[in-house]
Amino acid sequence: xxxxxxxxxxxxxxxxxxxxxxxxxxxxxxxxxxxxxxxxxxxxxxxxxxxxxxxxxxxxxxxxxxxxxxxxxxxxxxxxxxxxxxxxxxxxxxxxxxxxxxxxxxxxxxxxxxxxxxxxxxxxxxxxxxxxxxxxxxxxxxxxxxxxxxxxxxxxxxxxxxxxxxxxxxxxxxxxxxxxxxxxxxxxxxxxxxxxxxxxxxxxxxxxxxxxxxxxxxxxxxxxxxxxxxxxxxxxxxxxxxxxxxxxxxxxxxxxxxxxxxxxxxxxxxxxxxxxxxxxxxxxxxxxxxxxxxxxxxxxxxxxxxxxxxxxxxxxxxxxxxxxx
Numbered sequence: 001x002x003x004x005x006x007x008x009x010x011x012x013x014x015x016x017x018x019x020x021x022x023x024x025x026x027x028x029x030x031x032x033x034x035x036x037x038x039x040x041x042x043x044x045x046x047x048x049x050x051x052x053x054x055x056x057x058x059x060x061x062x063x064x065x066x067x068x069x070x071x072x073x074x075x076x077x078x079x080x081x082x083x084x085x086x087x088x089x090x091x092x093x094x095x096x097x098x099x100x101x102x103x104x105x106x107x108x109x110x111x112x113x114x115x116x117x118x119x120x121x122x123x124x125x126x127x128x129x130x131x132x133x134x135x136x137x138x139x140x141x142x143x144x145x146x147x148x149x150x151x152x153x154x155x156x157x158x159x160x161x162x163x164x165x166x167x168x169x170x171x172x173x174x175x176x177x178x179x180x181x182x183x184x185x186x187x188x189x190x191x192x193x194x195x196x197x198x199x200x201x202x203x204x205x206x207x208x209x210x211x212x213x214x215x216x217x218x219x220x221x222x223x224x225x226x227x228x229x230x231x232x233x234x235x236x237x238x239x240x241x242x243x244x245x246x247x248x249x250x251x252x253x254x255x256x257x258x259x260x261x262x263x264x265x266x267x268x269x270x271x272x273x274x275x276x277x278x279x280x281x282x283x284x285x286x287x288x289x290x291x292x293x294x295x296x297x298x299x300x301x302x303x304x305x306x307x308x309x310x311x312x313x314x315x316x317x318x319x320x321x322x323x324x325x
Contacts, residue, residue, distance in 0.1 A: 003031065003076070012146060014041030019079060029064060030079040037071040044146065045073050051119055051148045059110035061130075061143045082131025082138045086280065089195070095273040097233055097264040100195050103129075105260055106140040107188065112251035114142075115181045118151035124187035125168045126194065166207055167200050171215050172245050182245035188254065189240025193219070196229055196272065198279030201241065205287065217243040225275040230267035232259035 003020040006028075010017045014035045021028055034045040052063040052075070067074040082088070085103065089095050107129060114121060121128075123144060131138040147163050164173060170186035172179040193201040201219035204210040213219075219241065221234055236259045239249045254260065259267075 003029065005031075014038070014044050015146075020076075028079045028081065030077045032075040032077060034073040034075065035071065036073055047150075048145050048148065049073070049075070051145050051150050054117060054150075055114070055119070055145075057110055057113045059106045059140060059142060060113065061141045078132075078141070080130035080132050080141045080143065082134045085126045085129040085131070085140070085195075088131055089273065090277050090280065092273065094271045095276060096269050096271060097196070097230060097259075097267040098269065100192070100233075101260055101264045103140055103195065104188070104192060105255065107142065107191070108251045108254045108260070110140075110142045111184055111188065112255065114148075115184070115251055118181075120149045120181040121145065121147070121184050121187075122149055123147040123164055123168075124184055124191065125165050126191060129191075166210055167202060169211075169214065170245065171217065171243050174211050174215055180245065182248050182250075185240050185248045185250065185254070186245075188251075189237050189248075192233075192237050192240065196233060196276075197225060198276035199223070199283070201237075203283075215243075217241065224279075225270075225272050228268055228270045228272070230259070230264065232257075232262075233264070233267065235259065 002023050004023055005018050005020050007019045008016065009019050009030060016033045018031050018033065019028060020031050034041060034048075036042040036045050049063075049066070056062065061080065062078040064076040064078060066076070107124075111121070111124070121142065123146070124142070128142065128144040130141050130143050132141055164170075164183070164187075168187045168190045170179065170183040173183055190201055193199070202210060202213040204213060221229070226234075236254070236257050239257070240254070242248045249257065
């Protein structure tokens with residue numbers, strides 16, 4: 001193997017992700033180490049690989065090469081070094097509707113490409129949208145295809161599996177109905193709402209109440225910063241958060257929406273960064289079990305919130321893994 005292991009990035013049910021450096025070029029990559037000893041791990045690995053091998057798009061994380069060993073598969077991936085979407089929003093001095101549109105254009109473009117290949121991501125959320133590099137002009141990469149689904153050869157493109165992250169799950173999944181790639185468009189609607197406000201459209205610590213809210217499709221535009229958000233931005237969200245999956249915008253239609261086409265030219269250039277950050281922080285402290293100390297740092301509180309958002313995932317419980325190498 002021609003890579004030096006530098007750090008552990010994260011762990012999953014049957015995988016670990018490590019940051020590595022190519023020995024000769026010193027170029028950084030990520031390696032996803034998939035445990036294939038048990039059947040579930042093997043199936044998860046085969047499913048993810050079958051999708052990543054087919055995908056090549058500037059806004060989607062790229063598979064570079066694969067090494068196979070006994071009971072393990074090593075996937076060498078492009079490494080996104082610019083951090084998560086909300087980390088950037090929290091730390092940059094300014095964030096406007098125009099900035100949101102630039103991000104959403106990239107995400108919708110990647111989704112359009114996936115859907116044209118009959119691939120549904122099924123776990124779109126801010127944590128899976130990473131900046132390629134730390135620079136201001138960095139592109140966004142869609143990552144984590146662990147739950148992605150590809151239509152089978154018989155042309156069946158409906159899915160039945162209950163999966164995803166609770167706050168981003170489309171109503172048809174909760175109803176255990178056969179569903180299509182329109183579930184990704186619902187998730188894009190949730191992402192857009194959070195991106196503009198720092199608040200989730202459907203939120204509750206109780207999964208039962210959360211799912212009821214999603215099934216009713218009731219959300220609102222009250223409170224800051226919504227009075228300053230354009231009608232076109234709200235129309236964009238409304239056309240994605242439609243209970244009837246067939247009525248939702250497709251990724252192509254989202255890219256053709258007037259808000260996106262005009263790059264929010266008619267919208268206010270009001271800086272939303274402060275209110276978005278404040279709302280993210282409030283959610284962090286209200287969801288934490290222990291009272292936050294006055295000295296608690298912004299990032300600590302925010303990452304606690306982020307942990308709440310990302311770990312409440314309807315997936316197999318995390319299993320202990322043997323040492324990486």
